[in-house]
Amino acid sequence: MDWSDLPIFLAVARNGQLAKAAQALEIDATTAGRRLRRLEKSLGERLFEQGPDGQTLTPAGERLLTHAREMERAAAAMRHPEQGGPVRGTVRVSVSEGFGTWFVSRHLGTLADAHPGLSVDLVASSGFLSPSRRETDIAVLLARPRRGPLITRKLADYGLRLYASRDYLANSPPLDTAGDLRQHRLIGYVPDILYAPELRYLDEIPGAHEPQLRSSSINAQFRMATYGAGVAVLPCFIGDSSSALARVLPDIVLRRSFWLVTHEETRHFAQVEAFVEWLTALAARHRGELEG
Template identity: 35%
Template sequence: MKDWNDLQLVLAVHRAGGLTAAAKALGIDHSTAFRRLNAIEARLGARVFERLPGGLYQPTLAGERMAVAAERMEDEALALDRDIAGRDHLLTGRLRVTSSETLAFSRLTGHLAAFRQHHPGIVVELAIDNRVLSLSRREADIALRPIRPREDELWGRKLAGIAWSLYAAPAWLATHGTIADPAALDRQAMIGWEETASGIMAADWLARRISDDAFVYRTNSLVNQLVAARAGMGVALLPCYLGDGDDGVVRALAEPIADLVGELWIVTHADLKGTARVRAFFDLVGEGLARDRDLFEGRQAAD
């Protein structure tokens, strides 16, 4: 195996379990991936994957061995990349940041504009994704996450707690009244997550307390839940920095919910913490978000 691209293809197919998703991950078309994989197997004189019904590709022993070797090579290449990037002392170049849709919609973009004014040589690429992207694999350089990082190789700090409360349009509340007790939510018209949502703190909190019959609208987007509440569809459970920052909704429950508290973290890979671009982002955007702590923690409305 002299061509690293061949090993990358084998690793991508192994991870994806199929050729279509692997080709997409590598940025090539399906026919190219198909030809390359057949050529690899022809050169080796051995099957690397068994083709199964439904487009599934199951690695053979040879395929497993190649994928393990490819992953080690990838780890070394990524470590080298991070090491070189970590020694970069220039305030120029690309900086890839990942954030949730909600944070990007409400608070982050204003701080990014200030960062751009201070550092015009740095191009920020924002990946809005509610998934946890891999900082080790350089899917992002910096992540703004609503959870404490667990990986030992990551470095960062907590910026604020995240409070949640219930919100509805003023006209809706004028008709139905405010909510005195979260235990009474079964009697409200509730806006919530899709039924398949799991592992999401707010969705799990609602699922434990409210019957399916109480939901009048479901969506996997918190921003759309805000829009639905603003349109008068019912009551939505929102982070306070999103709900308090929107004139179209008001709190249906006066105080944040005590047993529903999250965290906001800014995180990078430990190898990149010395990079000038990363330090500048932590200093300006991280500190800017930290100054919004009262809003994130539900103690004041947005300016």
């Protein structure tokens, strides 16, 4: 086996696509593919399966990945890289749709300015990729994971409130107490496809009834509320961003937390550490915005 082929293998495992791995290593994709096939031939096993979205590790690939990472860490320790050197490579980050759209993406340019050699794959969706299964390098979750080879810490607390458009409130019955919610149309999640139990906001609000307008997307709920469709529970960093929305029933505040999760084997990679350090500092600076 040619040991120089292992960085190709590691890059494909992390990026999930041969082309992205080649780009991260600044080599030609054809060359990367040829060297990966050479590595598979020397080991006598297939390391990846080709799927519609790229390359997926086989069981043999998973076994090699464990050893290759150990070798990479040992090599890094022997090199004693210069402190403060440039960060290169790609980091994949899985976040909730709202946090990714309304908070993280708004500030990502500052990270790119600080680390021109760092590429970020921001996966902001209704659902999360799993650090345990190495689907992502970093995840920001709504609950602390209970198991897995993970390093977890609280990133930030955040607040949620009830919001409605000013036009809606001007043309609707009074909304002065929780009991008044019975006279208003509510906006919320689709109950049977919630991807996290922490999203059951309306269960915690006295007087709240089943929402008439429902969506799996917090962005769609925000739009419905903005256009005057009804009353919605929104994170404060989303609801307070729109001058068209007003807080209603200000005494009702829900609290949730974001948890920052990395895999124990990759948490010391330079690109992972750079993103974690940046996001932690960002959340601390914007604590008031997040908590509402």
